[in-house]
Structure formats: structure tokens, C-alpha cells
Amino acid sequence: MAQNIYDQDEFFNGYRRLSRQVTGLDSAPEWPALRAMLPPMPGARVIDLGCGFGWFCRWAREHGAAAVLGIDLSEKMLAQAQASPHDPAIRYQRGDLETLSLAPASCDLVYSSLTFHYIAALERLWAQVYAALIPGGSLVFSVEHPIYTAPSHPGWVVDEQGIKTWPVDSYQVEGPRSRTWYVPGVIKQHRLISTYVNLLICLGFTLTRLEEWGPTDAQINATPELAEEKERPMFFLVGAKKI
Ligand SMILES: C[S@@+](CC[C@H](N)C(=O)[O-])C[C@H]1O[C@@H](n2cnc3c(N)ncnc32)[C@H](O)[C@@H]1O
Numbered sequence: 378m379a380q381n382i383y384d385q386d387e388f389f390n391g392y393r394r395l396s397r398q399v400t401g402l403d404s405a406p407e408w409p410a411l412r413a414m415l416p417p418m419p420g421a422r423v424i425d426l427g428c429g430f431g432w433f434c435r436w437a438r439e440h441g442a443a444a445v446l447g448i449d450l451s452e453k454m455l456a457q458a459q460a461s462p463h464d465p466a467i468r469y470q471r472g473d474l475e476t477l478s479l480a481p482a483s484c485d486l487v488y489s490s491l492t493f494h495y496i497a498a499l500e501r502l503w504a505q506v507y508a509a510l511i512p513g514g515s516l517v518f519s520v521e522h523p524i525y526t527a528p529s530h531p532g533w534v535v536d537e538q539g540i541k542t543w544p545v546d547s548y549q550v551e552g553p554r555s556r557t558w559y560v561p562g563v564i565k566q567h568r569l570i571s572t573y574v575n576l577l578i579c580l581g582f583t584l585t586r587l588e589e590w591g592p593t594d595a596q597i598n599a600t601p602e603l604a605e606e607k608e609r610p611m612f613f614l615v616g617a618k619k620i
Contacts, residue, residue, distance in 0.1 A: 379475045379495070380564050383429075383451035391559035393430075393457070401432040406603055407519060407590040407612045411490065414586050414616035416515045418442045421485040424509065426474055426502075426518075427492025431458030434467050437488070446484075448472045474502050479509035486510075489518040491612075494526060494565050497553070500576055507580045510619040516582065517617075522589060522610040526554060526567040533605070543609040570613065577617050586616035 382388050396404040402412075419441030425433050428447030437445050445467045449455050455469050475498050487506045496502055506516055525531070527548045533541045551572060556563045577584060589610035592603040 379450055379473045381450050382560070382563050383449075384453050385560060388559045388563070389451075389453045397432075398430055402436055405490075406592055406596055406600070406606070407614065410588050410590055411517065411519055411614050414517045414588075414614065415488070416486055416517075422483065423486045423488060424448065424479065424484050426477075426487060426489040426506075427495070428458060428469065429454045429490075429492075431461060431467070431469065433488055433490060434458070434469075435461060435464070437486075438464055438466055442466070442486075444468075446470060448474070448477065450474070477502065477505060479505045481508045482511050483509050484511070485514050487514070487516045487518075491519055491521065493518055494520040494568075497566055499566070499568070500580075503576060503580055507582065507619055512619055514619050515585075515616065516577075516619075517615070519590075519612050519614045520573070521565065522613040523548070523568060523570055524609050525611050526565055529554075531556070533608075541605060541608050573613070573615065577615070581619065582617040583620050584615070584617050586614075588612075588614040590614055 383392065392398065402408045418437055421442045423437045423442045423445045425445065425447045428434055428449050431447050434445045434447040443466065447458060447467065447469045449471065450473050452471065455471055458469050474496050487510060493499060510516065524545055527545050529547050534544055535541050551568050552566065553564050554567050556565060574584065590612040591610060592606050597604050
């Protein structure tokens with residue numbers, strides 16, 4: 378049974394105030410790198426797994442996608458997505474990615490931002506994704522980087538000289554991690570980079586790009602708080618294709 382933390386009032390009231398949720402994709406610093414991995418949008422049939430407020434669903438339509446299906450477990454997230462001006466080519470569906478079935482050969486792009494690290498049955502889900510893509514179709518996604526998800530007590534350590542480090546323990550121990558993020562007990566799944574990559578290879582995907590995202594100098598100049606993201610990668614971005 379999946380944890381539906383985004384429907385918990387206290388969690389949702391914190392999460393919805395994140396700038397990336399208030400103003401959308403341009404406030405997500407990793408978005409330019411993820412966008413660069415996307416195939417051309419015109420005419421594409423797109424599925425967004427863990428669509429949240431639907432920011433990417435609307436972006437895909439604005440850039441020419443023919444049809445977009447946004448799937449999410451959270452009623453509150455979907456309600457916010459559906460509060461945007463109606464577009465008959467965007468369909469939002471409540472669904473649990475742990476048990477989801479997708480129609481075979483039904484789409485050109487499966488996109489997912491910061492959702493797969495919540496999923497325990499990832500191999501099952503990605504097998505569905507592979508079958509749902511047409512030959513030549515793309516899977517583009519981001520997850521929290523394994524260096525970020527691994528530690529049993531995540532957090533910066535600052536020494537006497539002000540040097541920040543991110544201690545990593547338990548890296549080889551895959552599985553659930555309980556985090557305090559707005560509320561205690563938020564469950565995320567830690568996996569090795571090699572596990573993500575080997576799962577994709579075993580399913581038949583061809584990797585097209587990997588990014589261990591870090592801010593550019595221009596981003597740090599514009600938003601100095603991003604400088605600490607140079608110390609360790611927070612996001613792992615992947616582009617893959619079904620050949
Ligand atoms: C960090 S948010 C990302 C939302 C959106 N993709 C974005 O980048 O703004 C993670 C999303 O995954 C959804 N989610 C988590 N577990 C899920 C599951 N088992 N099935 C479907 N959606 C799930 C949450 O409800 C939430 O909307």
C-alpha cells in the first residue's frame with residue numbers, strides 16, 4: 378500500500394508553498410537540464426507519472442503535445458492541477474504507481490519528476506512504461522540522487538572553517554528511508570545509481586543522457602543559496618529510449 382503523504386493537511390500546506398509549486402517549472406533549478414533531455418513535443422502523446430500540480434502537463438501542451446495524461450495518487454495535488462484552465466487534451470487520473478497498468482504502445486513520452494523515489498515496485502512500473510512506449514519513445518525522469526537519499530541522518534555538517542560536507546552512510550543499503558519533511562515519517566526509497574541504470578538496461582532501454590544535477594555559475598549568481606548544491610548532487614536525471 379503506497380503512502381499518500383501529499384494528502385496529509387500539514388504536509389500539503391507546507392509543500393504547496395514551495396516556489397516550484399507556486400510559480401512552476403522555471404522555479405525548479407534542475408528544469409533546464411531535464412528539459413534539454415526531452416524529445417520534440419509537437420504531436421506527442423505524453424504520460425506524466427506523479428504529475429502533482431500538472432505544471433509539466435500544461436508545459437507539454439503549450440509546446441505542441443497532442444494529448445497528455447497526468448497520473449497521481451494525491452487527491453489534493455490533482456485538485457490543484459484541475460483548478461487550472463480546462464484543456465480537453467489534458468486528462469488527470471488518480472492512480473497508484475505501485476499497481477498502475479498502462480495501455481501498451483500508447484505513448485511517445487513518459488515523463489516523471491521527483492516521484493520514482495517514492496515507488497517500491499519500480500521494476501514493475503518501468504516494465505509498464507516500456508510496454509506503453511512506442512518504438513522510438515522516450516522515458517525522461519528525475520529522482521532524488523542516491524547520495525541525497527542514502528544517509529540515515531541526512532544533513533550538512535559544517536566544520537570550524539565553515540566547510541560544509543554531506544556525510545553519507547548506508548549507501549549500499551537499499552530500501553526505505555523515513556524522513557522528516559514538513560512532517561515526520563515521509564517514506565522514500567533509496568537505490569544505488571547502478572540499480573536505476575541496470576533496471577533500465579535489463580528492461581531494454583537505451584540510455585541517452587545521465588545528469589547528476591548541480592547549479593550553473595549563472596544560476597548561483599542569480600540565486601546564491603544554490604551554491605551549496607555544488608557540494609553534493611541532489612537530483613539524478615535520466616533520459617532513455619525504447620529503440
Ligand atoms: C515531489 S512531488 C512531484 C510533483 C511533480 N511531478 C513536480 O515535479 O512538481 C511527488 C508526486 O508524486 C506523487 N506520488 C507519490 N507516490 C505516488 C504513488 N504511489 N502513485 C502515484 N503518485 C505518487 C505525489 O502525490 C506527488 O504529487
